[in-house]
Amino acid sequence: MKIVVADFYRAGKEHYIFNASLVKICTQLADVTAVRFIADSHQTNAYSISHGEEDANGVTLKALTVPAKVGGKHWIKKIGFEIIQSFRLLCASSTEETVIFSSLSPVTSVFVKFFGFLWKGKNVLITLHGDVDFIQQNKTGMRNLLGKCFKASFRIKRKNVKYLALSFPISNNLIKEHYLNSNELFWINHPYFFKKHSLHKEPGKPVRIGHIGVASQEKHTHYIFDVAQRLATYISNGALHFSLVGMAVNISDFSNGYVEGGNTAGEMLSKEQFDKKIEELDYAVFFYSDEHYKFCSSGAILDAINHEIPVIALKTEGFSYIFSKAAGRMGFLCNDLNEMTALIEDITNGKVSKDEYDDMRNTIADYKHQFSIEYVKDQLVGQKGFIDFIKGNR
Incomplete structure (x- = not known):
């Protein structure tokens, strides 16, 4: 099976640790023969430096220039770029590939879910980051609008589109408050590349x-x-x-x-x-x-x-x-x-x-x-339906 990890929303190195971790997790899944990583050039360059342009696990890289500025017309340009790139990927990728969006704005999530019938031959996994918190009722302005977009995307049911939450409590709350059903959602601990530190000195003064x-x-x-x-x-x-x-x-x-x-x-x-x-x-x-x-x-x-x-x-x-x-x-x-x-x-x-x-x-x-790659991979593999979903089954 093949996997595409894509991020058309985060510019520069924003969320790079998560994106790189997710790519590494995908390479360690059994029966995965190829992984593509498509993201801002800052991210693909950093991954290339760390792992090689095409590493031993078969990761191939495609660099893009993701619009960085947000607000006003810049935000419209950014979302437009994300929608176009997402549609291109979903239409062009093969039915053998599962597409994992490591980030996806709530606006583009609506488009991906609404037009899901166009790529019903392939499975899509959308990662939920902090902006999903906008679904709460006390948000105003743009956050309120984005929250409504999330709710709209959640209401559209597609068997080939599921979500990935970055902790069990988040997954549990989304299910408990009836935003998503348990069969629409997987969860993991937020993976992280940790460094080894020596023991800290005893707190002194101050x-x-x-x-x-x-x-x-x-x-x-x-x-x-x-x-x-x-x-x-x-x-x-x-x-x-x-x-x-x-x-x-x-x-x-x-x-x-x-x-x-x-x-x-x-x-x-x-x-x-x-x-x-x-x-x-x-x-x-x-x-x-x-x-x-x-x-x-x-x-x-x-x-x-x-x-x-x-x-x-x-x-x-x-x-x-x-x-x-x-x-x-x-x-x-x-x-x-x-x-x-x-x-x-x-x-x-x-x-x-x-x-x-x-x-x-x-x-x-x-x-x-x-929070290690191996531990988080085992979390995913142990969840009912995940491997079947990645293999293209529903």
């Missing part, structure tokens, strides 16, 4: 706690200013330090001088800068709610896991699931900000020992296996 990833009101990142203000005495005497690692969006009004960082210029940090700042942290802190992360997974938690940084977070279904799959404790889940503030105060006062801290880091290091 204890460094930071939010990783894009900081926004939607993620409730502004709560960090509240927690920091409650612990202002510790910050002032040099015992505690809070920071934002990444870009900050719509939270500048909450800034109070107790939290460092947060690029408000609308630009992402370079990968090197981003990794360096994460390495400096003793703990990663998150304030997500079930409302926001009901249908999307967090890439930032994977960044924390990659660097083996223990996590402090508000208790949600998603974080509870992640923590439950670890062999030991990988951090702390808090019921509310009061509990989180008290916990951080205890940490600052040395009530978490070096042995406890090292145990958490060891747990996280072991936990990485559950």
